Amino acid sequence: MIELKNVSKTYANGTKGLNRISLSVDKGEFVVIVGLSGAGKSTLLRSINRLHDITEGEIIIDGSSITRASGKRLRRIRRDIGMIFQSFNLVKRTTVLRNVLAGRVGYHPTWRTILGLFPKPDQELAFQALERVNIVEKAYTRADELSGGQQQRVAIARVLAQEAKIILADEPVASLDPLTTKQVMDDLKRINQDLGITTIVNLHFIDPARQYATRIIGLRAGEVVFDGPVEDATDEKFSEIYGRPLRQDEMLEEHAI
Amino acid sequence: MSGNQHTERRVRPQAPGRLKHYMTVVLVLLLLWGSAVQTESTLSELIEGLPNVLDLIRQMFPPKWSYVRHITDAMLDTIRMALLGTTIGAIAALPVAVLSASNLTRTRWIYMPVRFLLNLVRTIPDLLMAAIFVAIFGLGPLPGIFALAVFSFGLIAKLTYEALETIDRGPLEAMTAVGANYLQLIAYSVIPQIQAHFASYVLYTFEINVRAAAILGLVGAGGIGLYYEVTLGYLEYNKTSVIILFTLAIVLIIDYLSSKLREKLL
Amino acid sequence: MSKLGNASIRRPKKNHYRWLILAAVIAVYVWAIAGVPFNGIKETAGQISRAILSGLLSPDWGYVYLPEGEDLLRGLLDTLAISVLGTAISTVICIPFAFWAASNLSRTRLISSSGKLLLSVIRTFPEIIMALLFIKAVGPVAFAGVLALGLHSVGMLGKLFADEIENMDKGPVEALTASGANRLQILWFAVLPQVLPGFLSYMLYRFEINVRSATILGIIGAGGIGTPLIFALSSRSWDRVGIILLGIIVMITLIDWISGAIRKKLV
Numbered sequence: 001m002i003e004l005k006n007v008s009k010t011y012a013n014g015t016k017g018l019n020r021i022s023l024s025v026d027k028g029e030f031v032v033i034v035g036l037s038g039a040g041k042s043t044l045l046r047s048i049n050r051l052h053d054i055t056e057g058e059i060i061i062d063g064s065s066i067t068r069a070s071g072k073r074l075r076r077i078r079r080d081i082g083m084i085f086q087s088f089n090l091v092k093r094t095t096v097l098r099n100v101l102a103g104r105v106g107y108h109p110t111w112r113t114i115l116g117l118f119p120k121p122d123q124e125l126a127f128q129a130l131e132r133v134n135i136v137e138k139a140y141t142r143a144d145e146l147s148g149g150q151q152q153r154v155a156i157a158r159v160l161a162q163e164a165k166i167i168l169a170d171e172p173v174a175s176l177d178p179l180t181t182k183q184v185m186d187d188l189k190r191i192n193q194d195l196g197i198t199t200i201v202n203l204h205f206i207d208p209a210r211q212y213a214t215r216i217i218g219l220r221a222g223e224v225v226f227d228g229p230v231e232d233a234t235d236e237k238f239s240e241i242y243g244r245p246l247r248q249d250e251m252l253e254e255h256a257i
Numbered sequence: 258m259s260g261n262q263h264t265e266r267r268v269r270p271q272a273p274g275r276l277k278h279y280m281t282v283v284l285v286l287l288l289l290w291g292s293a294v295q296t297e298s299t300l301s302e303l304i305e306g307l308p309n310v311l312d313l314i315r316q317m318f319p320p321k322w323s324y325v326r327h328i329t330d331a332m333l334d335t336i337r338m339a340l341l342g343t344t345i346g347a348i349a350a351l352p353v354a355v356l357s358a359s360n361l362t363r364t365r366w367i368y369m370p371v372r373f374l375l376n377l378v379r380t381i382p383d384l385l386m387a388a389i390f391v392a393i394f395g396l397g398p399l400p401g402i403f404a405l406a407v408f409s410f411g412l413i414a415k416l417t418y419e420a421l422e423t424i425d426r427g428p429l430e431a432m433t434a435v436g437a438n439y440l441q442l443i444a445y446s447v448i449p450q451i452q453a454h455f456a457s458y459v460l461y462t463f464e465i466n467v468r469a470a471a472i473l474g475l476v477g478a479g480g481i482g483l484y485y486e487v488t489l490g491y492l493e494y495n496k497t498s499v500i501i502l503f504t505l506a507i508v509l510i511i512d513y514l515s516s517k518l519r520e521k522l523l
Numbered sequence: 524m525s526k527l528g529n530a531s532i533r534r535p536k537k538n539h540y541r542w543l544i545l546a547a548v549i550a551v552y553v554w555a556i557a558g559v560p561f562n563g564i565k566e567t568a569g570q571i572s573r574a575i576l577s578g579l580l581s582p583d584w585g586y587v588y589l590p591e592g593e594d595l596l597r598g599l600l601d602t603l604a605i606s607v608l609g610t611a612i613s614t615v616i617c618i619p620f621a622f623w624a625a626s627n628l629s630r631t632r633l634i635s636s637s638g639k640l641l642l643s644v645i646r647t648f649p650e651i652i653m654a655l656l657f658i659k660a661v662g663p664v665a666f667a668g669v670l671a672l673g674l675h676s677v678g679m680l681g682k683l684f685a686d687e688i689e690n691m692d693k694g695p696v697e698a699l700t701a702s703g704a705n706r707l708q709i710l711w712f713a714v715l716p717q718v719l720p721g722f723l724s725y726m727l728y729r730f731e732i733n734v735r736s737a738t739i740l741g742i743i744g745a746g747g748i749g750t751p752l753i754f755a756l757s758s759r760s761w762d763r764v765g766i767i768l769l770g771i772i773v774m775i776t777l778i779d780w781i782s783g784a785i786r787k788k789l790v
Contacts, residue, residue, distance in 0.1 A: 103702050207642045381768070
């Protein structure tokens with residue numbers, strides 16, 4: 001489904017963001033990437049849908065290379081990859097429904113989307129997506145009137161409406177409190193199980209990583225230092241990933257907030 | 258959707274009416290249409306006029322650079338007018354700004370009417386003011402200076418009183434505590450707090466006034482503006498372009514110097 | 524100046540510069556004042572100012588509405604129409620310029636700075652001079668004023684719009700890019716909704732300025748209330764000057780008030 005072949009990323013100033021990463025993710029997996037901030041988690045995730053360009057190697061999505069794609073072909077591949085951000089990235093001044101429908105624009109000609117003429121099935125899809133994250137009653141509310149957790153659920157609904165086959169979530173709960181963190185992670189897990197959408201999540205904390213992942217990838221200084229099922233990810237392994245013994249606040253997110 | 262076992266069914270909300278949006282759009286379109294009718298603006302007129310514009314621009318080039326010598330004096334006059342107008346306006350603005358600031362002039366019955374008068378002064382565009390002063394004083398730079406002075410007065414007084422209202426109360430109270438009178442209070446605790454801002458506003462107004470002074474000649478109030486009518490009247494467009502470019506250069510230079518100075522001040 | 528004594532103790536060198544600057548300033552003012560011909564004042568100045576004042580106090584109310592036309596109300600309406608249309612034209616023209624000049628959307632710094640430069644050149648070109656040129660093209664009609672305002676306002680509006688675009692949240696742009704949207708769709712769904720309220724607010728602000736500008740366009744024959752005002756001034760009908768000035772003051776005050784109220788609601 002997703003295949004990274006020898007992927008490296010060097011920034012213009014010479015820093016190495018990613019160093020010869022090779023891995024593949026199968027359909028339906030729920031992968032959590034852990035590591036310290038600056039370890040390259042975000043860079044890795046954004047390389048997969050090419051929000052960041054890589055400098056070496058190749059990334060294959062569902063059999064086609066996103067690294068070599070451009071223009072319409074690139075947009076076509078991106079259409080199948082939904083992304084969820086730490087800061088939600090909703091358009092705050094527009095309604096929830098319009099934000100969700102924005103996930104559909106890749107499917108239609110430009111003129112049609114600009115006139116706002118989304119076909120009936122699209123509207124239905126948007127409402128169903130909102131129902132799946134339990135927020136349909138807010139469809140006509142402006143996004144900036146929602147709480148952080150609600151906004152993140154709208155962002156998830158946008159990805160669902162997009163009918164993505166892969167979901168990339170970049171620190172999706174970093175700006176949320178513990179209770180909403182659980183709701184959002186539960187939503188992601190349920191969607192992964194119900195719809196079989198391959199999900200890759202960046203997380204800073206270890207506990208939710210163990211709780212939700214089927215597979216954990218540990219990054220350190222741009223390199224994969226651990227890749228295996230949850231059961232293998234012991235405290236010792238985590239100390240390796242973090243390069244030092246674990247602190248209590250990295251175990252339980254409640255303590256950190 | 259019946260197969261959606263995870264979500265409890267919640268009611269989908271009704272889409273809010275869009276009548277208000279449509280009404281606004283219709284209103285705006287009516288306004289535009291009405292304005293076009295009133296000013297007799299049509300696209301065909303634009304298309305007919307466009308070749309004339311292009312023709313005019315073609316005739317402006319190449320500019321007759323030697324004309325600069327004829328208009329240098331007028332350009333210096335323009336700068337003079339801007340300088341003196343700004344200075345007179347700034348001096349007059351200072352006491353009025355103090356009277357308009359609600360934290361220095363506690364009496365509502367003073368600062369409200371003063372502000373009202375300030376607003377009235379600022380409604381009259383400088384060129385209109387100049388036309389009136391020309392009627393009063395006759396042709397020449399003097400009415401131009403007065404017009405710019407009135408305009409500067411309105412602008413500087415407004416900016417300054419708004420800045421005055423944000424000053425730190427501490428020094429004010431300290432001076433009151435040592436028994437200073439009103440004027441001492443202003444001199445020792447208000448002016449030091451406001452002088453950089455005030456200087457910056459004066460420079461900013463000067464920038465605006467240089468631009469304004471360059472066109473006051475159109476109503477006979479001195480400066481380089483007079484030469485537009487002269488050259489356009491004789492269809493000497495290559496001289497008109499010299500005036501425009503010369504003015505542009507002076508304005509840009511003064512803007513640059515003044516904004517550098519303002520950066521240093523604040 | 525109150526700090527002067529203090530400064531001389533600690534920084535005697537700086538004090539030297541102070542005198543130099545002071546001398547330069549005095550020299551500039553001497554130059555400026557020496558160049559003003561004070562003898563040109565008409566003896567009748569006092570008399571005329573009194574006449575204008577009394578004209579303001581007892582204006583020619585009959586001029587407000589004349590059945591055969593060419594009255595105050597129609598002049599003001601003309602002025603408003605010119606500013607409405609001029610503002611609308613400049614808003615449409617300046618949008619592509621604003622996107623050109625916004626540094627966060629163009630690929631290189633060079634592109635955005637060239638856009639900014641062009642906008643500031645347009646801005647330094649006074650509307651009244653543009654009107655003079657348009658009169659040569661379309662004749663001495665209100666349409667010339669419309670075109671002049673439309674072109675001149677692009678300079679300021681384009682800059683303000685570009686600032687608004689530069690201040691927007693990049694997040695939605697990223698989200699739309701990630702979902703496979705093309706450039707136009709990103710613009711429409713992620714950029715426009717964010718900047719639109721700001722655009723409208725600046726447009727209204729520019730409209731307030733344009734109303735003021737439109738009152739003077741008539742002085743050179745480009746339509747609006749300026750033309751009758753100039754006629755009244757040159758024919759010394761002070762009571763008519765009075766009513767026209769009152770009309771302008773009332774109109775501008777009203778427009779500022781309405782536009783300010785709408786702008787407050789937008790932001």
